[in-house]
Amino acid sequence: MFGWIRRSAFAFTCASFVIGAGIAPLLAEETDADRSMATAAWWQLGVSVAGLGGLIATLVISIAANRTATRALIQSESTSRKELRAYLSVAPAGVHRMKRVEPRIIGQIALQNVGQVFATKVKMVVKMRVSADRDLADFPVDEDTAENIGTVHPGAVVRRGADEGAPPPEKPARGTKTYIYVWGCIWYNDGFDDERRHTEFCHRYNVASRLPGPNFIIGPEKARYHNHGPNEAV
Structure with missing residues (x-):
């Protein structure tokens, strides 16, 4: 009776070891995959933030350029009036x-x-x-x-x-x-x-x-x- 129990316990232990040995790499792979996905997500977030920053910078530059062009146009119009008007x-x-x-x-x-x-x-x-x-x-x-x-x-x-x-x-x-x-x-x-x-x-x-x-x-x-x-x- 006790021998059968010992043999069963030994078999269960061996089976657990085999199952653990087989599952461990899978868990490791799953963890690595999660890390890779997290890393990719962070990279994607960084690229998105950089792109948004570039868009904002472009928008600011465009607004500044538009203001400069508007001031130049107003100045040009004022100069033209002064040069062309009746005196x-x-x-x-x-x-x-x-x-x-x-x-x-x-x-x-x-x-x-x-x-x-x-x-x-x-x-x-x-x-x-x-x-x-x-x-x-x-x-x-x-x-x-x-x-x-x-x-x-x-x-x-x-x-x-x-x-x-x-x-x-x-x-x-x-x-x-x-x-x-x-x-x-x-x-x-x-x-x-x-x-x-x-x-x-x-x-x-x-x-x-x-x-x-x-x-x-x-x-x-x-x-x-x-x-x-x-x-x-x-």
Whole structure:
């Protein structure tokens, strides 16, 4: 009886050993396979993260490049507008006696579009005054009373005289001087912006610089831009 039990126990032990010996490699293989799968999963995760990082970096670079391109486009458009827009400048054109029976003189100006496109909705005011004050500073203008010029094409020159003339001044007394002021303003649209632009001007002539002779003539080269008057373009 006991012998059979011993033989059975021995057989069971041997069988367990054989089964264990056979299963152990399988378990080892399964563990290695799990490790390999885990390693592959980590590699795949790393590659995915790297790819996502690359995508984010590409997106950031693209956004930065787009912003740079947008700024460059805006700058280019602004530069083009500045280079192509209409610019109305005003130059002195002298003082002349009007061809009428009544002796009167009138100050003249020359308006020119030095830009590249049409100046539209152009309006102009030109005034003059004879004064002994070399530092005169009161030069009012009002767009509501301005003359409607319309459109001035690039390169065009428009000559205008003051809206009211004045009697020719007498020869100044010794030690005194007399001046003629010609001032005004030009309002216009520059071809790009709806905002109104304007050019203000104020020219001063010394009566002593008139040409000799019966006709009252002061050449434009004798004009000076008056320091106390409006001389700016916006």
